[in-house]
Amino acid sequence: MNINNDIEKVITNNIVSDPLVIENSEKTNRKNTKNTKQCKILSYDSKNNILHVLFEKYGIQIANVAECPHGSEVTVSYKGEIGTNDFSYSLR
Numbered sequence: 001m002n003i004n005n006d007i008e009k010v011i012t013n014n015i016v017s018d019p020l021v022i023e024n025s026e027k028t029n030r031k032n033t034k035n036t037k038q039c040k041i042l043s044y045d046s047k048n049n050i051l052h053v054l055f056e057k058y059g060i061q062i063a064n065v066a067e068c069p070h071g072s073e074v075t076v077s078y079k080g081e082i083g084t085n086d087f088s089y090s091l092r
Contacts, residue, residue, distance in 0.1 A: 035077070035079070036078070036092055038074075039060075039075075039076045040053060041074060046067075049066060050062065050063050053074060055076060062091050065091060069091075074091060076092060
């Protein structure tokens with residue numbers, strides 16, 4: 001009886017999913033899909049046509065907004081995760 005072969009058989013027969021692989025695939029899915037979020041309007045700069053909104057505790061600026069939207073919230077379409085290089089957003 002070879003102990004190393006028995007251990008290898010047990011390891012290969014009881015494959016456990018690596019939680020890091022699952023977590024990374026979920027992050028990849030979040031990066032590739034467009035999501036929407038309701039964001040509170042902080043202010044509107046009519047001179048430069050920039051809308052300032054609160055997005056997950058971060059203030060972001062949305063450029064080229066012709067006029068201030070009515071109401072206190074807007075829908076922001078985003079892709080990726082805030083704070084990363086691939087994060088992109090737009091006013092929906």
